[in-house]
Amino acid sequence: MTYSHIIRNSLNIKDENIIFDINDYLCPEETIKDTNYIVYQGTLTYKPKACHHCGAVNQDYSITKHGTKISTIKLGNILFKPALLRLRKQRYMCHECGRTFMAKTSLVNKYCFISNPIKNVVSYELSETQSMKTIAKRVSVSSSTVIRLLESTGETLEPSRFELPEHLSFDEFKSVKEAAGSMSFIFTNSQTHDIIDIVENRQQKELIAYFQRYPYDLRKKVKTVTLDMYSPYLKVIHDCFPNAELIIDRFHIVQHMNRALNRLRIEIMKTVKYTRPRDYSKLKKQWKIILKNVWSVDFEHYFTHRLYDGQVTEKMMVNYLLSIDDQFQWIYDLINDLKWHLSTGNYEEFVNQLERSKERSIKRYVRTTFQTLEKYLDSIENSCTYTLSNGHLEGINNKIKTLKRSGYGYHNFRHLRARILISFKLTEKTEKSNRPLTFEEEKEIEKQRNLKVV
Numbered sequence: 001m002t003y004s005h006i007i008r009n010s011l012n013i014k015d016e017n018i019i020f021d022i023n024d025y026l027c028p029e030e031t032i033k034d035t036n037y038i039v040y041q042g043t044l045t046y047k048p049k050a051c052h053h054c055g056a057v058n059q060d061y062s063i064t065k066h067g068t069k070i071s072t073i074k075l076g077n078i079l080f081k082p083a084l085l086r087l088r089k090q091r092y093m094c095h096e097c098g099r100t101f102m103a104k105t106s107l108v109n110k111y112c113f114i115s116n117p118i119k120n121v122v123s124y125e126l127s128e129t130q131s132m133k134t135i136a137k138r139v140s141v142s143s144s145t146v147i148r149l150l151e152s153t154g155e156t157l158e159p160s161r162f163e164l165p166e167h168l169s170f171d172e173f174k175s176v177k178e179a180a181g182s183m184s185f186i187f188t189n190s191q192t193h194d195i196i197d198i199v200e201n202r203q204q205k206e207l208i209a210y211f212q213r214y215p216y217d218l219r220k221k222v223k224t225v226t227l228d229m230y231s232p233y234l235k236v237i238h239d240c241f242p243n244a245e246l247i248i249d250r251f252h253i254v255q256h257m258n259r260a261l262n263r264l265r266i267e268i269m270k271t272v273k274y275t276r277p278r279d280y281s282k283l284k285k286q287w288k289i290i291l292k293n294v295w296s297v298d299f300e301h302y303f304t305h306r307l308y309d310g311q312v313t314e315k316m317m318v319n320y321l322l323s324i325d326d327q328f329q330w331i332y333d334l335i336n337d338l339k340w341h342l343s344t345g346n347y348e349e350f351v352n353q354l355e356r357s358k359e360r361s362i363k364r365y366v367r368t369t370f371q372t373l374e375k376y377l378d379s380i381e382n383s384c385t386y387t388l389s390n391g392h393l394e395g396i397n398n399k400i401k402t403l404k405r406s407g408y409g410y411h412n413f414r415h416l417r418a419r420i421l422i423s424f425k426l427t428e429k430t431e432k433s434n435r436p437l438t439f440e441e442e443k444e445i446e447k448q449r450n451l452k453v454v
């Protein structure tokens, strides 16, 4: 192994045409713009196979050496110190066409002084949650270089206009201030959970124009679109995806019912506030167990609870809370039946239960809740048939939030978009955040989400 070989290996340079001459090799330090650099000296030379301009094959000295040119290349950090390579590049002269050209290397692109390994590191670092300033500091390049690399890497991740999955999920997320209403649109493949694209403006007109960039034949093949209950995208789907069926995310249907249940609890709570203060605090504190699905309420384990006398189970507490008001139990049962039929995908029974809600007179807002469900029955039927949901989008939106926070907010939507695409498309598929969830994880998320009231 030669010295040159050892230096090349230690600098992780793959190009064997770069030679480190031991006589030049002094490794001095140099200060450029207040930064200390370790400086390596190297030479790039080889016998070219053909002319870069006319393509004439190099034989019988048709291409000869024609001087050299020194260029300075950033190598990244070596033991926490930034390093430079002064590379003496060979210039060649072609006698066929009479023009000259420079030796090429995989270390650096033409007209670039930042080596390709640095670029790869920056792209990789961009996929992690950290600010661009931190990356710039870590790799010893300027912030504007990081931003430039962000832009160019983002461009390579542009989604293809010639493929579209059959099952889509729509959602929105809080974006940069400049976006209309500061909300942007995101859509994913609802089977693989991959992000397809994000669109700055989520307004109907813009989205229709956006989707019309996909060929009609492709849009015709979209089978389902999964979305929230109060989605503003109905017209977009109607106009752009003529054959798509709507699926309302099951979680949102459950959430819709939970909201009614929660409001009922609060109203009952208020009526007993001054007459039965102990019941009041029970209703106030134990909102969670009321929203829990009745089939997952624990009836086996006894424990002591400071709001109750003696040993109780979760089930006993729920029963007590429901006994405080006579309408409470009935509506609780009805909503849980609906939740159960929804979770088992039994659409017919769901409709039957919804009919049953008309048997008694109930509070107005509870009635409205059921009427809204009736309005969406077609989509709910699809929710029962397909197992697709928008659960994965919640995880994606959370990651976007942390990305935004790490960058101290983004002013430029293009930068935010590139950052999001990089962090979701460049990271390994095996990572937990990106691979499709297992059945157990999906169930766990569903459980967590069902307890949320917004």
Ligand SMILES: [Zn+2]
Pocket (backbone or CB within 6 Å): 051, 052, 053, 054, 055, 056, 094, 095, 096, 097, 098, 099
């Ligand atoms: Zn030539």
